[in-house]
Amino acid sequence: MRYAPSDLPVFTLTTGPVDAYPAVLRGLAATVLYDYDPAFQATYQRVTEKLAGMVKSETMPVLLQGEPVLGLEAAAVSLIGRDDVVLNLVSGVYSKGFAPWAARSGAEIVELAVPYNEVIDPAAVARALAARPDVTVVALCHHDTPSGTINPVAEIGAVVKAHGALFLVDAVSSFGGMKVDAESAAIDLLVTGPNKCLGCPPGLTILGVSNRAWAKMKANPQAPRASILSILDWEDAWRADQPFPFTPSVAEINGLEAAIDLYLAEGAEKVWARHALTARACRAGLKAMGLAIWPADESFASPTATAVRTPDGIDEAELRAQVRARYGVVLSSGRGETLGRLTRIGHMGPTAQPLYAVVALTALGGALGALGHGVDVGAGAAAALAVIDAG
Amino acid sequence: MRYAPSDLPVFTLTTGPVDAYPAVLRGLAATVLYDYDPAFQATYQRVTEKLAGMVKSETMPVLLQGEPVLGLEAAAVSLIGRDDVVLNLVSGVYSKGFAPWAARSGAEIVELAVPYNEVIDPAAVARALAARPDVTVVALCHHDTPSGTINPVAEIGAVVKAHGALFLVDAVSSFGGMKVDAESAAIDLLVTGPNKCLGCPPGLTILGVSNRAWAKMKANPQAPRASILSILDWEDAWRADQPFPFTPSVAEINGLEAAIDLYLAEGAEKVWARHALTARACRAGLKAMGLAIWPADESFASPTATAVRTPDGIDEAELRAQVRARYGVVLSSGRGETLGRLTRIGHMGPTAQPLYAVVALTALGGALGALGHGVDVGAGAAAALAVIDAG
Amino acid sequence: MRYAPSDLPVFTLTTGPVDAYPAVLRGLAATVLYDYDPAFQATYQRVTEKLAGMVKSETMPVLLQGEPVLGLEAAAVSLIGRDDVVLNLVSGVYSKGFAPWAARSGAEIVELAVPYNEVIDPAAVARALAARPDVTVVALCHHDTPSGTINPVAEIGAVVKAHGALFLVDAVSSFGGMKVDAESAAIDLLVTGPNKCLGCPPGLTILGVSNRAWAKMKANPQAPRASILSILDWEDAWRADQPFPFTPSVAEINGLEAAIDLYLAEGAEKVWARHALTARACRAGLKAMGLAIWPADESFASPTATAVRTPDGIDEAELRAQVRARYGVVLSSGRGETLGRLTRIGHMGPTAQPLYAVVALTALGGALGALGHGVDVGAGAAAALAVIDAG
Amino acid sequence: MRYAPSDLPVFTLTTGPVDAYPAVLRGLAATVLYDYDPAFQATYQRVTEKLAGMVKSETMPVLLQGEPVLGLEAAAVSLIGRDDVVLNLVSGVYSKGFAPWAARSGAEIVELAVPYNEVIDPAAVARALAARPDVTVVALCHHDTPSGTINPVAEIGAVVKAHGALFLVDAVSSFGGMKVDAESAAIDLLVTGPNKCLGCPPGLTILGVSNRAWAKMKANPQAPRASILSILDWEDAWRADQPFPFTPSVAEINGLEAAIDLYLAEGAEKVWARHALTARACRAGLKAMGLAIWPADESFASPTATAVRTPDGIDEAELRAQVRARYGVVLSSGRGETLGRLTRIGHMGPTAQPLYAVVALTALGGALGALGHGVDVGAGAAAALAVIDAG
Incomplete structure (x- = not known):
């Protein structure tokens, strides 16, 4: 046959x-509420609070209304300004592909690359940072999915932290399937989504943001505002009493909650x-x-x-x-x-x-x-x- | 009580x-397929083809992976370059709110405004265009939702067409609930979504694009590419044999198909x-x-x-x-x-x-x-x- | 239109x-488990236990695998033997319609009837029982739905209890929408279902059975066994470690649990x-x-x-x-x-x-x-x- | 783990x-309509008509509102009267278990048994019928599920037909997964359900009835009427303009239609x-x-x-x-x-x-x-x- x-x-x-998990599919089918209905606002806050225990960022997680490719672009253009020097750690197609977004502001991009079947050596990162003490942002793809390789994010995070740069990590296809969180890897801007290991359909981004990353974005005049690419607009949107910059993806949020509940229950x-x-x-x-x-x-x-x-x-x-x-x-x-x-x-x-x-x-x-x-x-x-x- | x-x-x-329609909720709960699975690629093409009969644009409708606020921003920044002069027709909060996006490229914005409980007079549009023959784009919000008012889109479209400018229309909250399509209103870039009168949750944008609008966007060096804001990236994505620029919102597409099927059946x-x-x-x-x-x-x-x-x-x-x-x-x-x-x-x-x-x-x-x-x-x-x- | x-x-x-409640519809769509899967057996017991607090019968509620018309027939033929004298309280089409089932065993049926827009007077029940001290079972339809009338079940229950007969009550269309339970109305065999005030689709019967009713059914040689009409077969089926007489309606049970959860939460x-x-x-x-x-x-x-x-x-x-x-x-x-x-x-x-x-x-x-x-x-x-x- | x-x-x-098939789960979640709503009555007729092409009985298929154990009991007690002689073909636990239902009316049961890992030989059926020319009903379990064995239903059907007895077949766990229908196997009363090879949850019976079987049931004074066990009550219920004897299982019917549509599409x-x-x-x-x-x-x-x-x-x-x-x-x-x-x-x-x-x-x-x-x-x-x- x-x-x-x-x-x-x-x-x-x-x-x-x-x-997707069957329970997530049923979550997607939940009654669609008005985004400003208090029952939905409470849902949105509750989802964020549950995520907080998973993302472990210094501040409350941020949801963006598009699959993580939005989150990655938004992270790059929000965090990185023209005066930045970015060390892009390249171990595969996705980390390589981050560079154009990182460079959009006019920032200088320094690349540390390995063959696409290898991973980044933390010692090499340390050397690269020693060679370029002016690096302000280090970008890593934790799981370069097209290679199926996992970079040593916690070890690299420690190096970046010692250097004082901000650490931006794409953890899209690892988060929820293995240990990776902002705290244990000293990540300043963790980008992930529910559409991989959490078993949801694509449609949302989850961000974990450190206090330093918020400060950097707020100080960046090039950071998008009033845009689908804005992270800043969403800082307080998780609070039930605060407005949304624009309409969130209600059904996807409902599906995400089902996924989180499965994850926490297991x-x-x-x-x-x-x-x-x-x-x-x-x-x-x-x-x-x-x-x-x-x-x-x-x-x-x-x-x-x-x-x-x-x-x-x-x-x-x-x-x-x-x-x-x-x-x-x-x-x-x-x-x-x-x-x-x-x-x-x-x-x-x-x-x-x-x-x-x-x-x-x-x-x-x-x-x-x-x-x-x-x-x-x-x-x-x-x-x-x-x-x-x-x- | x-x-x-x-x-x-x-x-x-x-x-x-x-x-949302119950049938749409069930559509959202359909099995999530891999975006490159041929069964999903066929779904995506079929959905687009069904939309074609509704949007009536010269070319195949384009789906963007975010609710229409993405579509409006994308339309503005894709179509409008720094050399353009945009006549923004303001009859309410949403039409007024379009201006910053229209101006992002550096284009000049000319405003024709009426009180927010009035609508735009086509004759006034004609006069405004006569006064500014260099206007290249006219932007209208068909239904300025915060006012509950419907602008005479077909009549204004005829005026714009006579002038030769491109006509960009926000038909987000009217499309699917009343007659409005690219053909009958001479719209070059129609922006709408399934999350209003089609009874879907928010999460997608539907665009109807004329040949001239494609040409203009392609010629616009400022039009986003490799971005969530790019329309250009998605031109051929509707074809089952073409790649997606990034992962589409599979569940939302499934929900949209259910909505379209209801609409066409009724x-x-x-x-x-x-x-x-x-x-x-x-x-x-x-x-x-x-x-x-x-x-x-x-x-x-x-x-x-x-x-x-x-x-x-x-x-x-x-x-x-x-x-x-x-x-x-x-x-x-x-x-x-x-x-x-x-x-x-x-x-x-x-x-x-x-x-x-x-x-x-x-x-x-x-x-x-x-x-x-x-x-x-x-x-x-x-x-x-x-x-x-x-x- | x-x-x-x-x-x-x-x-x-x-x-x-x-x-049906939307949450019930999603419950119906839950993954169908094998009835002997321990996860389903636990569900079945949990549902029964939740119902116990609602039905308030002396023993654990029994679920039958068909809408309450099955429950009513099963109750009649299980409880009533040829030596019984049944006082059937008739205040409408449904109470009248109970008689043929009650009579199937050969029992004598005594009828106390009122016009179909009236309700049964407890004093009249007392008189009827005084006139026929040999009555062993009293049958009442709490809410004779085709009349929209509510009989005073608690008061009648007290009369029946004083007499010593068994009290069989059809509470199908009142249960879950008003106060009615086995305890407060001294009901020996309460028949209801989830398809009315609990907001489920039709497909299940819920029974509340007193100790005396179990004893009577067990002693009744005419009570169905190895039959869809058997109540006896299901006595222990609620226990996760006991077998089902035949396959229960898995999806309906899942839907019922969703309904109960809504009810208890509210x-x-x-x-x-x-x-x-x-x-x-x-x-x-x-x-x-x-x-x-x-x-x-x-x-x-x-x-x-x-x-x-x-x-x-x-x-x-x-x-x-x-x-x-x-x-x-x-x-x-x-x-x-x-x-x-x-x-x-x-x-x-x-x-x-x-x-x-x-x-x-x-x-x-x-x-x-x-x-x-x-x-x-x-x-x-x-x-x-x-x-x-x-x- | x-x-x-x-x-x-x-x-x-x-x-x-x-x-269950995911599409069936979504079918179960469809809006629950009133059983006398014309839209539901049309659904019920349409489902029956689709089944007709699958069951291939002489008359329209009948749906009973309980899983096939109801159908088997109902078939036995409807078709078999006290004057009947039933040849029960026993090749396993389920065929053996049919006997008590067949005997309930008082009919004589003749058994032709083989070891439970063997199947019935049509020649043996012919011999048994020759030995007992007074046999009026022959009962077979096509797929005796507890043994995983398939009896040669068409060959046995030909023998039964030649003899002139009615042929009652349990095709519960074979129907929909292999070729078996009333026409090709000369079945007078085919009992099956959607909860096996059609991929639905348990909750319904499907019957295929020949003209002779209807005549026999109608002539049988012991055949249940006004009962959950009645087949006769449901003869015309499939017609959109005829009443239901009692409330059908609306959600299960909706699920069944989804299953049939999948089956026919494939x-x-x-x-x-x-x-x-x-x-x-x-x-x-x-x-x-x-x-x-x-x-x-x-x-x-x-x-x-x-x-x-x-x-x-x-x-x-x-x-x-x-x-x-x-x-x-x-x-x-x-x-x-x-x-x-x-x-x-x-x-x-x-x-x-x-x-x-x-x-x-x-x-x-x-x-x-x-x-x-x-x-x-x-x-x-x-x-x-x-x-x-x-x-």
């Missing part, structure tokens, strides 16, 4: 948009553990099938997405097409420089359950076989199971 | 966010007729209760929102608080200059059903009575019913 | 099936108060419009449904057809002997909100006018509002 | 209640093919893992449920507990005589997708290993994949 492109897939094991440690175990099982299975992960070292492979190097001679787009057509499974491609060179299996939110690793391995292995690159799917499943059982 | 602020309201008769003329009849019934009831509408003349009172002038001596915020506390009804306030001076009753989407006018009249009348401004609610209900019966 | 029969109605103000007294106030407002409006209620005395008019006597010369079916076609409002007809003679307005669950009385009055009045029986709708609305404001 | 009993499972791969042949392929893959995997299926011969193993014989020394309840605790997978036990002797993996509705076989195999194999009965899970996954790829 074959799944037609118009058939709904059976398993969406992607790196975002991810399959417990962060348990949520992270199942993300990590799913990824470990996936990697073990790949190895047993003779497939290589993209990250140069498994120690920094992501717990929320596994990037599989495309075997020689395989057309990666065709590979994913086969995975979907033969098994109803949707996987993610690479992006930019990694496009065609790897396939990504998401372990985010509802699909961060170990047995989904077996689903992904089977589908991937089966499709490779169909394309003439036979692998031992049985060995993959068994290896994954062994990890799950030990987990 | 009293409704506490934390109680869910019984009737949300606002001007947006509006109560038929545009029928939808508009029930909006108009609800508003007429509401106005008749207000008159019978001795209350004045805000618009100076009923002929340009909106069919999608009725603005009621606050009686002397009444605190408008307290009035709405009473309406909610006593009857569980949520109404909208004015905004900016109209804040405190009027209360708005929305007739949008699912609440554009004539009997909701009676609900609103009863609640408003009851609350006025409670505040010492007794009105004849019975006369109001009877007058509304008479209109409904004749409708 | 007219609503076509195929159009969805705008307001469903019926006596059941009733409009508080029983508040829920009852808004049912009562809505009905009072409705009756005041009818009176002001010159329309008569069906009950002979307002003191026993139901707080959950208002029965309006059909004016002379009006075709009641045509009246409801007009109400729907002109205003999108759905009302209920009478049943059996009351069919054609009255129209019922439900005040149950989500529509037991006072302003819905105005909606119903306006629609009813408007339709009467259209049929040539003009009434003063304004007076009706004003009178209803006065009651609401005083409520 | 371990899943607690209170945690929601990740995969519900049971034989009913089954995981196409029956495609639906059946994926059920069959999933089961084939599952069986191949079991074999490769050294596990035996319960059916004595794979040729009559069910395409909708695979029964796995419990290995010696394994506690089956503990096995399923491990499957759930370790992997979040829910499987079904046996029932009655098969309880403890087998575990069942459902392939019904949304889980009848081949890759779910791998999920089940992995979980089952892992749990067996944990209990000391190591199996080669890798071989199982590989064998399943080979079948899928060839399918």
